[in-house]
Amino acid sequence: MNADDDGKSRGYASPACSMHEIDPAYMGLTAPAPSKEWITEWRRGKRQRLIEERSSLVDQTQRDSLTAALIARLDTVVTDVAGKRVSLYWPFKGEPDLRGWMASVNAAGGTCLLPVVTAKGQPLTFRAWKQGEKLERGVWNILFPANGPEQIPDIVIAPLVGFDHDCYRLGYGGGFFDRTLAHLGRAPLVIGVGFSQQAIATIHPLPHDIPMDVIVTDSEVRYRETTLRPSPNI
Template identity: 30%
Template sequence: MKREFRKKVISERKKQSPEFISKNSSIIVDKVLQMDCIKKAKTIMLYLDFNNEVQTDDLINKLISLRKTVASPITLKEEKKLIPTQITDLKNGIKIGAYNIREPKLECSHPIDIKDIDVVIVPAVAYDTNCYRLGYGGGFYDRFLENLRPDAKTIGIAFDLQIFDEVPKEPHDAQLNFIVTESKTIIPNK
């Protein structure tokens, strides 16, 4: 069930035009930058987009210009682990890593302690209206989020087409604090 659902949503996202992705990513980035938890955060981890996800390069550059410590994960495929690593330069400090996803070059940066992270902006295939996510199936982020400080915030960013009343989920799936789309900000019913 998860696999079919995932395939359908990814296929729908891939159909979107570059203009749609760019315009709506820009709206989402502006909304994220207005969030209190982002304004107060010192260290923010977020993904490097691929495959028609909400684009994050502009957000990364703006956060760096606001003097935030910005990290993205290096994926250790065999260990099924994410290593948060600081980004200071999107042009020269990035390489193609596991699953063909961009990630920081370790030689250009250094790992960040998970306990120093104030906010994580999480990728997903789909979200539901109660802030649960359907990831890509590896469980990397679910395992990572379990180890955050209790007061760290989690934000999903997505296009409206990725939001559903319900997504297939399991007991270990993490509930996020917020989801931001081009038209709304969703907070879970606790």
């Protein structure tokens, strides 16, 4: 610091350090990782926006076209369902409607399963179902098989709210799919399905998040880097 002739201080000779105003990446530093609380809040907002955007696809011709393109790509991943147990879902909040594809799985000798929420904080169970069998309404008013036997899936097809380039899935926030996949005794092939507009840069994955093996949309099939592409008989 400098002083006037009368000995009184008149401030710094040069400006104070302003490193705190500079992007850490510019300084060669690593930005702090976002907190779990920040990620939870960020996901809440991102989830709402993505659901609204998906639900805005009100033109049925456009929706049917996108869904048909998705199914065509799904058929290149799941090419032989005979004897396989395939978990799907009942469409909800603008999700791609794969009920027609479910019927084709049954016709080809596969068994379709629908997930059932048994309790908050618990893994999903899966019950067999085919067209014409009784359904009941459960959590979020979603239909599930009333009487189908419980089975373990060979293939799990999970609807996406959002997804990133590392095949992590943004869901509805209940953690049911992650909890279920961690609970299953043997790992099924896990396929996330959604529309291409649901892609985001990252979901900011947390330790409990389990990536999909494959993401299928109306415009691409994206395999996770560590996933071996399935044989034609998967």
